[in-house]
Amino acid sequence: MRNTFVETSNVKRFLTALSALEQRGAQEACLAVVDGLPGLGKTTTLKHWVAQHGAVYLRAKKEWTPAWFMNELLEELRVNTPPHSFQKKFQKVVQELALRNASAQMARRNFALVIDEADHISKKETILETVRDISDIIELPIILVGMGKVNDHLTRFPQVASRVSQKVRFEKASIDDVRLLIEKRCEVRVATDLASFVLKVSQGYNREVLEAIANIERFGLRMDPGEEGVTMHDMAGMPIVNDRHTNQPILVPELF
Structure with a gap:
């Protein structure tokens, strides 16, 4: 499969x-939330974007x-000798970012x-306030990526929620998305x-x-698909995906 x-x-x-x-108009409103169910391509998309732009991913x-958050962020920023106090850790993070x-x-x-995985912190006021402080001080865009509940949780913290200027919800793939993925990734027609x-059995994930x-x-790759490409008739009786609920293989049905 092509790595595209x-x-x-x-x-x-x-x-x-x-x-x-x-x-954006208000410079302090530089938070974004990317939400959606697992398996819709959020992490793949964000990691690709991070690699393309030299951004920071946690x-x-x-x-x-808050201290563990600062330590991992300093490590990602390649600060080899991080300070000991939280205050100095925070100052170093702000400086590097x-x-x-x-x-x-x-x-x-x-x-x-x-x-x-921002769902883990979307109810933690101390970490969210640290995120807000970093964003406010240097007007840095911060993207929170979750599995559907981040926006709901942030409503409990209006001082943070008011800084979210962009919300993106990843939806299940359409037939056009599936065809595009097949065209770009699959090495056979x-x-x-x-x-x-594929759209039906994948449920758009x-x-x-x-x-x-x-x-x-x-x-x-073991046959000659011809001009039409691999058909359902060709793959009749073959496994195509595993059911995400039962983990049992789903077979291509026989066509009559």
């Missing part, structure tokens, strides 16, 4: 929101404290701090009927779509 990043409709909405974030932990943000602006590229079946593509490709 595909700009699905979710990715396009995310990039549009980032452009709007850069052009994955929140369930037991994070400000330098990177200024360099990005000089180079005319986007920069942000991305915090994945896939027929229209099989692409539609990117994770399952990619699993189906891998299975189709393995099968297709």
